[in-house]
Amino acid sequence: xxxxxxxxxxxxxxxxxxxxxxxxxxxxxxxxxxxxxxxxxxxxxxxxxxxxxxxxxxxxxxxxxxxxxxxxxxxxxxxxxxxxxxxxxxxxxxxxxxxxxxxxxxxxxxxxxxxxxxxxxxxxxxxxxxxxxxxxxxxxxxxxxxxxxxxxxxxxxxxxxxxxxxxxxxxxxxxxxxxxxxxxxxxxxxxxxxxxxxxxxxxxxxxxxxxxxxxxxxxxxxxxxxxxxxxxxxxxxxxxxxxxxxxxxxxxxxxxxxxxxxxxxxxxxxxxxxxxxxxxxxxxxxxxxxxxxxxxxxxxxxxxxxxxxxxxxxxxxxxxxxxxxxxxxxxxxxxxxxxxxxxxxxxxxxxxxxxxxxxxxxxxxxxxxxxxxxxxxxxxxxxxxxxx
Ligand SMILES: Cc1cc2nc3c(=O)[nH]c(=O)nc-3n(C[C@H](O)[C@H](O)[C@H](O)COP(=O)(O)O)c2cc1C
Numbered sequence: 001x002x003x004x005x006x007x008x009x010x011x012x013x014x015x016x017x018x019x020x021x022x023x024x025x026x027x028x029x030x031x032x033x034x035x036x037x038x039x040x041x042x043x044x045x046x047x048x049x050x051x052x053x054x055x056x057x058x059x060x061x062x063x064x065x066x067x068x069x070x071x072x073x074x075x076x077x078x079x080x081x082x083x084x085x086x087x088x089x090x091x092x093x094x095x096x097x098x099x100x101x102x103x104x105x106x107x108x109x110x111x112x113x114x115x116x117x118x119x120x121x122x123x124x125x126x127x128x129x130x131x132x133x134x135x136x137x138x139x140x141x142x143x144x145x146x147x148x149x150x151x152x153x154x155x156x157x158x159x160x161x162x163x164x165x166x167x168x169x170x171x172x173x174x175x176x177x178x179x180x181x182x183x184x185x186x187x188x189x190x191x192x193x194x195x196x197x198x199x200x201x202x203x204x205x206x207x208x209x210x211x212x213x214x215x216x217x218x219x220x221x222x223x224x225x226x227x228x229x230x231x232x233x234x235x236x237x238x239x240x241x242x243x244x245x246x247x248x249x250x251x252x253x254x255x256x257x258x259x260x261x262x263x264x265x266x267x268x269x270x271x272x273x274x275x276x277x278x279x280x281x282x283x284x285x286x287x288x289x290x291x292x293x294x295x296x297x298x299x300x301x302x303x304x305x306x307x308x309x310x311x312x313x314x315x316x317x318x319x320x321x322x323x324x325x326x327x328x329x330x331x332x333x334x335x336x337x338x339x340x341x342x343x344x345x346x347x348x349x350x351x352x353x354x355x356x357x358x359x360x361x362x363x364x365x366x367x368x369x370x371x372x373x374x375x376x377x378x379x380x381x382x383x384x385x386x387x388x
Contacts (some may be wrong), residue, residue, distance in 0.1 A: 032348050032355055037363070038319045041343035041356065045116075048346050050212045052221070053115040055197035057342055060286035062194050066293060067286035070317030073294030076387045077326045082372030090365045091375040096311060096334055097182055097256040097277055099134060099151050103361045104334035104376065105324065107135040107341055107353075108285075108315055109155035109184060109260075112208030116346040122147040124345060127353035134181075136336070141180045153182035153258070157189050162241045165248060172253040180255060182277070188261030188288045190240050191232055195287060202227035243274050250275035258313070261288070263298040265305035268312070278311040278333070285316060285338055296327060303331030321363025328376060329383035 035041045046054050060067030092103035107128045113120025121139035128135035129150030136153045137144040144152045154175050156162060161171045162185075175183065197203075202224040207213070213222050250257050256277030261284060262268055271279045281295050281302045292298075295316035306312050314327050315336035324335050337360065344352030373379045 032351055035347075035355070035359070037359060038340045038343065038356060041340070041347055041352070044348075045343040045346035049116065050215070052201045052203055053212045055201055056112060056115055056195075056203055056207075057339060057346075059195050059197035060290065061288060062196065062290035064286065065291050066283050066289075067317075069294035069297070070283070070286055071294070071319070073296045074317065074320075074323050074326060077296060077330075077384050078387055079322060079325065079329075079367075079371060080383055080385060081370060085372035085374065085378075087369040087372060087374045089374060090369050092361065092365060092368075094334065094376050096134075097258070099181060101134060101334070102132045103364065104328065104332075105133060105357060105360055105364070106313070106334055106336045107133050107357075108336035108338040109136045109138045109186065110338045110342060111138050113138075113342070113345065114209060114211045115207060116342055117349060118211065120345060123350045124341065124353055125150075125152065127341075127345075127350035128152075128357070130350070131354045131357040133357050136184045141175055142178045145179055151181045153184045154180050155184040155186055155260075157186045158241050162245060162249070163238055165252070168245075168249050169252050172249070172255065176253065176255060182256045182258055183249070183253065184258050184260050184280070185246070185249065186260045186284070187241075188282070188284050190236070192228065192234065193288045193290070194230055195228065198228040199230060204228070243270055246271075246274045246276070262302065263292055263295070265301040268302040268305035272306060272309050276310060278313060279306070280336060281312060281314040281316075281332075282336070283316055296323075296330070299327060299330045299332060318360075321360060321365070321367045324360065324364045325367050325371065325373075325379065326384050328379045329381060331381065 094101050094104050107124065113124060117123055121137065122143060125135055125137060125144040125148035129148035134151050135144065135148060136155050138155050141152060141154045161167050204224050204227055215221055258278045258280060259271050259276045260280035261282050262271060262279050263281060263283060268279055279302065281299050283292050283295055295314050299314050303312050311333035312331060313334050313336060314332045318324055318335050318337050319340060327335050340356045341353045344356035348355065368374060371383060373383065
């Protein structure tokens with residue numbers, strides 16, 4: 001029997017879609033090569049983290065119903081592969097908001113990376129650039145671009161920067177002068193949701209910046225000074241952003257503004273009317289409002305409402321190439337991932353982030369080949385059906 005080394009097998013697969021040379025620069029006994037899929041990274045990441053950090057990473061809000069829906073809904077969607085198509089070359093390239101992307105997987109914004117890695121934001125920026133993936137940063141755009149040298153969008157939420165015309169003008173001008181490629185406006189975080197794992201753990205928000213403190217010899221953490229709690233907070237002394245704010249933001253900048261956190265046809269329609277360059281169908285990784293279903297369930301009505309006028313992206317629970325293929329079939333232009341690359345970051349630093357992106361890209365390419373869809377153009381709605 002011919003024994004094909006793992007390295008040779010990867011090289012063969014990588015050759016199918018022009019993967020980066022780092023794939024075969026690694027040795028076969030490199031522990032980075034052990035995880036065969038995203039799920040294999042989870043115990044490795046968990047073992048490295050304080051349980052409180054793991055809960056912060058993994059948890060959702062309230063009943064965590066949407067958290068389960070994000071994953072389980074993929075099981076209700078079935079692929080319909082086609083036979084006898086020439087798939088000897090597989091092409092994942094796409095164009096989005098003027099950027100040419102090697103593959104349709106984007107690194108989602110994630111606050112609190114310091115709970116997983118002391119220099120999380122910069123390490124992710126560099127890894128995303130190495131893996132040629134678009135990165136949506138929560139940190140300073142200048143630092144991100146310096147660390148990564150790759151394209152990056154800046155993520156803004158409903159907080160202070162969106163307070164009024166002056167604050168918006170200031171931050172968009174800064175972004176434009178610094179070489180940012182787009183603005184991701186996250187719409188679903190008006191208040192801190194009840195992430196009950198955090199509440200039970202007396203998780204402190206400032207740990208997102210400084211990391212989880214060390215435990216004493218008895219395994220106890222220092223007493224929390226300002227733990228997450230039940231309540232409607234932060235207090236909002238000024239009005240929260242509205243569709244008018246969004247229109248104003250668009251008028252103030254040349255950069256594309258992508259709205260993240262929409263789940264309905266109605267809001268997709270309003271996004272188009274307000275000048276959004278695109279939307280991300282998202283429930284914030286099920287970390288904000290609960291009981292709003294899985295994002296793959298919301299995707300079809302949003303795609304229908306967008307009617308080809310703006311790209312529709314999606315995130316939430318994407319762990320397999322087949323998950324991504326299903327979203328593309330339903331009309332998504334790209335998907336975002338967060339927890340998967342955070343597992344990689346925790347377990348193997350930047351190399352882990354690159355590896356996670358590589359595994360997802362490989363699974364997507366492989367399954368596009370198996371489905372008879374050699375490029376993104378050949379993927380359409382007929383590639384999936386909902387289970388009866
Ligand atoms: C630890 C963590 C922090 C996050 N922080 C933010 C954030 O600051 N802004 C934001 O728009 N989304 C944030 N998200 C949501 C992600 O951008 C993304 O929408 C979601 O997590 C995707 O689902 P997935 O984690 O299952 O891939 C965060 C997610 C995680 C896991």
